[in-house]
Amino acid sequence: MMNSSLANCPVPTEQQPLNEYEELKTSWLFRDCTLNEQQYIKKLVWIWTLSWLIAGPVAAASYPPTKQLAHFLLCGAAGASVGVILGLVRLYLGWIYVRDRLHSTTVFYEESGWYDGQTWLKPQEVLNRDRLIVTYEIKPILQRLQFTFAGLAGMFLAGTIVWHLF
Numbered sequence: 001m002m003n004s005s006l007a008n009c010p011v012p013t014e015q016q017p018l019n020e021y022e023e024l025k026t027s028w029l030f031r032d033c034t035l036n037e038q039q040y041i042k043k044l045v046w047i048w049t050l051s052w053l054i055a056g057p058v059a060a061a062s063y064p065p066t067k068q069l070a071h072f073l074l075c076g077a078a079g080a081s082v083g084v085i086l087g088l089v090r091l092y093l094g095w096i097y098v099r100d101r102l103h104s105t106t107v108f109y110e111e112s113g114w115y116d117g118q119t120w121l122k123p124q125e126v127l128n129r130d131r132l133i134v135t136y137e138i139k140p141i142l143q144r145l146q147f148t149f150a151g152l153a154g155m156f157l158a159g160t161i162v163w164h165l166f
Helices: 017-026 030-034 037-062 069-103 124-165
Strands: 106-110 117-121
Touching: 017 030, 017 069, 017 124, 030 037, 030 069, 030 124, 037 069, 069 124
Parallel strands: none
Antiparallel strands: 106 117
């Protein structure tokens, strides 16, 4: 974890927005958003493939593959996409939380428990640093996630059109 540049910061180390960002960036799930495009897509395809373990049998129960192969594949693909969507929503919410904490002029923190919350006003130096991180590090990640959501929506639309053709 990075230490705050201010020695008089009253916010506990683990609750400082910069440290929350660093921790999120290196955690096993959230770091996938920082991978290059090919690795990022590979991870999403991996999740989608694993989700077929649940979606496949459900789709097969509704549309027997021997009789309705196209509907089985479309239904299974859509069902497997739910696992990807849930993962993406989790990623998006985590990055939004850290973005909001970094972008805010104040930091809410707890000194020793839920009952003693405090607010700290960031000095301009810290606010500028945090907002630069938001602009150059977090916004591209959020844009990538939004683009992924749009791509999935497009695939669902295409799947719906193909569904009605069969």
